[in-house]
Amino acid sequence: MLNEEQAIEARATLEELHVEHRDLDLVIDHLLLSPPPDELLVRRLKKRKLLLKDRINQLESALEPDVKA
Known part of the structure; x- marks a missing residue:
C-alpha cells in the first residue's frame, strides 16, 4: 500500500x-507514413511503448485499492 506522498508521486509519473x-504513437504513425519507414527505429519505438505500457499498468495497480475476494 502506498502512502499519500508515494501516491501523489505515482500519479505524476x-x-x-x-x-x-501517446507521443510515441504519433511518432510511430508518422514514421510509418513516411516512405520508406525506418523499420529498425519503428521496432525500437514500439518496444519502448510496450515497456511504458507495462510500467503504466504497474503504477495503476499500485494506486488501486486492494479488492478482497
Whole structure:
C-alpha cells in the first residue's frame, strides 16, 4: 500500500508515462507514413511503448485499492 506522498508521486509519473506513450504513437504513425519507414527505429519505438505500457499498468495497480475476494 502506498502512502499519500508515494501516491501523489505515482500519479505524476503515471501522467508523464501516458503523455510519452501517446507521443510515441504519433511518432510511430508518422514514421510509418513516411516512405520508406525506418523499420529498425519503428521496432525500437514500439518496444519502448510496450515497456511504458507495462510500467503504466504497474503504477495503476499500485494506486488501486486492494479488492478482497
